[in-house]
Every structure is written in structure tokens, then in C-alpha cells.
Amino acid sequence: MPFKIGYRTLKTAVGAGLAVAIAQAMQLEFYGSAAIITVLCISVTRRDSLKVSWDRMVACMIGMAISGSLFEWIGYQPWTLAMIIIVFIPIVVKLNMNAGIATSSVIILHLYTVGGISTALIINELLLIVIGIGVALLMNLYMPNSDKALRHYHKEIEDHFKTILHELSVYLRYGESNWDGKEIPETVDLLQNGKNLAMRNIQNHILRYEDQYYYYFKMREKQFEIIERMMPYVSKMNHTVEQSETVANLLDELSKSVSPVNRVPYFLDRIKTMKEGFEEMPLPTSREEFEVRSALLYIMHELEEYLHIKDRLWNDADKKKL
Known part of the structure; x- marks a missing residue:
């Protein structure tokens, strides 16, 4: 070294x-x-x-x-x-x-x-x-500028979210995946390091007590907890049904839309329409199909919460003019 x-x-x-x-x-x-x-x-x-x-x-x-x-x-x-x-x-x-x-x-x-x-x-x-x-x-008047490092964490976290959501969609669509899951522990480290750096950045401003990056990392941290809750339900599904493709498409589209841009209303409408479509479908004909469809409904419920977290943060950021 x-x-x-x-x-x-x-x-x-x-x-x-x-x-x-x-x-x-x-x-x-x-x-x-x-x-x-x-x-x-x-x-x-x-x-x-x-x-x-x-x-x-x-x-x-x-x-x-x-x-x-x-x-x-x-x-x-x-x-x-x-x-x-x-x-x-x-x-x-x-x-x-x-x-x-x-x-x-x-x-x-x-x-x-x-x-x-x-x-x-x-x-x-x-x-x-x-x-x-x-x-x-x-x-102590001199402190290094953290903006470059914060932007790096921001980009890396979004890239990891994109990969994770895409791989979940692949598993739902095909019932299997070659993904090694290395992005999961990496994301945990990125979120923690990014949040710590953002907090230090706040402490370097005498009269400022809020930071846009800190709120961003906190939002992604809460969203990541939801992704972790979803993963066992996705990994247990080795059987696909018609609805699996629909939820897989939603996850894939979400993976391509991971960004600071607020597209929450669009995706919430998508989920609402999907739920209505699920209700109109015939009842499951086997226990296996019932379990898969139940898991898919749970995943959609979690995805709604995933989106609401971002929506709440977005509204708070507007109020505080971050």
C-alpha cells in the first residue's frame, strides 16, 4: 500500500x-x-x-x-x-x-x-x-468538496437498483436466473457509505441542517428494504403463470426508470390497472397456481410501497426546496 x-x-x-x-x-x-x-x-x-x-x-x-x-x-x-x-x-x-x-x-x-x-x-x-x-x-475552514464522491455513490446505487430489478424480472419471467446476487451486499455498502458522507457534508455547513443527497440515500435505503423483502417471494417461484409475465414486465420497466425523475404516478396507475385485471381473471385451478398468484399480489403490494416512498420524499423535497 x-x-x-x-x-x-x-x-x-x-x-x-x-x-x-x-x-x-x-x-x-x-x-x-x-x-x-x-x-x-x-x-x-x-x-x-x-x-x-x-x-x-x-x-x-x-x-x-x-x-x-x-x-x-x-x-x-x-x-x-x-x-x-x-x-x-x-x-x-x-x-x-x-x-x-x-x-x-x-x-x-x-x-x-x-x-x-x-x-x-x-x-x-x-x-x-x-x-x-x-x-x-x-x-478547519478548509474541508474537501464531497460533491464528486456523492455523485459517484448516487450513480452506483442507481446502477445497482437497475440490475437488481432487472434480474428479479428475469427470474419471474423464466423461473430461473444465472445472477450471482453480488449487487445485494454491494448496495448495502454503497447506501451506508453514501449516507455517512452526506451526513458529514451536512456537518461541514454551519447553518445548513438538511442535504438533498442524505434524503436521497435514506429513500433508497427504505426502498432497498422493500426489495429485500420481495426477494424470497421471487426466488421461491419456480413455476410461472400468465400474471408472472405482467409483473416481470413491470419490474423490467421499473429497472429502466430508476432515476431522480418522479414517474411514480404513472407506475401507480399501472399497478392499479394490473390489480383490476388480476381480479377479472378466472380463479386458480391448482394449489401451485394459487400460491404463485398470491406471491405476485404480495410483490405488487410491496412495489406500491416502493413507489410511495419515493413519492413522499419527492413531496417533502418540494416543500423544503431541496
Whole structure:
């Protein structure tokens, strides 16, 4: 596997160097700690970076207040440090600011090392925190564009849906198929990866809480659950009837129409007409025919739900102007 440096590693390295350079230029004590704070605050997404930075800032203020008070009251001793940690960590955890524990510990140890509280030391620590967090936020302004990868997942998922629906139609039509089914697990992975990337894309926009791709992947995920429910019924049919050809044609046409375009009303009308036609046909003459026709009716019911899922999402997207 070739050696590769990711964008996050690169901006972490640049940020750490920049933070130290600024702190050193300002002649701050413990200037190397600015790099540690920067490294700790650089996150996967912009929104997460803001939250982590805020948590660390508040936790550091709490840590300085508690440690400064206890050190001056009890003394600069190892057991005082232990007592501070016993008091400090539960408070931060209660405030749901666990991310600030590591950063605050660095600041607390600075106070312990110096062995005395002064205005200059407090200003020094505040500047280290501001420099470390500020540089991290600056580095996190850059996030790679996910549009190309999201379009790739979109296309791959649609191609897989087309293949799966077509192969189901082949099995209904002939009662057998040479399909190896590899698209099934591949689709599961594509949906999960696409949804995760779309969620990360949302987290990289501070004021945006919705994403067209995320809704799309969620829709396909629900539709895929329906396809998985249909598959056992299709695979059990080794006998074909007249209606098998009709449902196979519908599946084949659906496979060719997998796209963001909303053709749901057309296909719902098709299914309604097919059901009416089924009702007018003579009753089954054998148990085998009855079972096949029952399975076909179930498949049509699931296909209706498959289409309604897309229709609901389409209406929601219009309302939200995605």
C-alpha cells in the first residue's frame, strides 16, 4: 500500500507549527502547548470543530478556576493535583464537555509547574488557549468538496437498483436466473457509505441542517428494504403463470426508470390497472397456481410501497426546496 498523507494530517501539521510560531513570537511560557491544543481541536467536520473548541475553552476556564483556588488554598502538592482532578472531571462530564478534559489537564499542570498564580500566568494560559483554538478553527475552514464522491455513490446505487430489478424480472419471467446476487451486499455498502458522507457534508455547513443527497440515500435505503423483502417471494417461484409475465414486465420497466425523475404516478396507475385485471381473471385451478398468484399480489403490494416512498420524499423535497 503506497504511503499517503491525508488532508487532515497535513492541516494538523501546518496548524501545530503555526500555533507554536505565534505563541513563540509572543514569548509565551509553555508555547509548545499551543500546538497540543490545536491538534486536539482539529476535527472531521466544521460543526464538530466549533463544538469541540467551545467545550475546550469552557473546560479550561473551569479547570483554571478550580485548580487556582485549590492550589492556593491547600498548596502545590501532588495530592492537591489529584484532588483537583477528582473535582474537575465529574463537573466537566456533567456539562457534557468531555472533550475539554485533555486540554484543561495541560493548563492545570502549567499552574502546578509554576507553583504560583499571577495575572501574567493567567493571561499567558488564556493566550495559549485562544491561539490553539483559533488556529484549529482557521485550519478547519478548509474541508474537501464531497460533491464528486456523492455523485459517484448516487450513480452506483442507481446502477445497482437497475440490475437488481432487472434480474428479479428475469427470474419471474423464466423461473430461473444465472445472477450471482453480488449487487445485494454491494448496495448495502454503497447506501451506508453514501449516507455517512452526506451526513458529514451536512456537518461541514454551519447553518445548513438538511442535504438533498442524505434524503436521497435514506429513500433508497427504505426502498432497498422493500426489495429485500420481495426477494424470497421471487426466488421461491419456480413455476410461472400468465400474471408472472405482467409483473416481470413491470419490474423490467421499473429497472429502466430508476432515476431522480418522479414517474411514480404513472407506475401507480399501472399497478392499479394490473390489480383490476388480476381480479377479472378466472380463479386458480391448482394449489401451485394459487400460491404463485398470491406471491405476485404480495410483490405488487410491496412495489406500491416502493413507489410511495419515493413519492413522499419527492413531496417533502418540494416543500423544503431541496
